[in-house]
Amino acid sequence: SDSRKKVCSCKKSRCLKLYCECFAAGEICSGCKCVDCANDGDHEDMRLQAVDTIKQRNNNAFAxxxxxxxxxxxxxxxxxxxxxxxxxxxxxxxxxxxxxxxxxxxxxxxxxx
Known part of the structure; x- marks a missing residue:
């Protein structure tokens, strides 16, 4: 529904929590103002581990x-x-x-x- 590019400004989560708009939408951060980002395409193992951990708690987290x-x-x-x-x-x-x-x-x- 919202086709505009999401832009986050996460400071401490490394963009691996659901309150990061990019991560929650399944998008890689690009052009964001985030700090020490691990949702940048270069830390795929770390990102997939975070997704798996979140889905274990709530299978519909990324729906x-x-x-x-x-x-x-x-x-x-x-x-x-x-x-x-x-x-x-x-x-x-x-x-x-x-x-x-x-x-x-x-x-x-x-x-x-």
Whole structure:
């Protein structure tokens, strides 16, 4: 859905954690502002080990978060957001960021999306 190139600025994770947008999307860092990156194509063994470790804890960790909704021509967040103070109106709400409305799968509070 979002075809723009992801750019991260990870400092300590070496871009091997799910909060690195590039790593979570299965992309190699390129043109990012990250520090000491291991998601650069030159550390493939380290990257694959990190993917394996994460998948052992959650097999769906790298699955798409936004899925097509059958009855409507819109997508929805597969697991839902958990926003507490943003009213789901800020970019760190994954639903808002993807341009989809919150659903009953979300556990957000005081939602305005």
């Amino acid at each position: 798409p978060k936004i899925v097509d909704e059958i009855q409507q021509d819109k997508g929805m967040h597969a697991r839902g957001c958990r926003c507490k103070k943003s009213h789901c109106l800020k970019k760190y709400c994954e639903c808002y960021q993807a341009g989809v409305q919150c659903t009953d799968k979300c556990k957000c509070e005081e939602c305005q999306n």
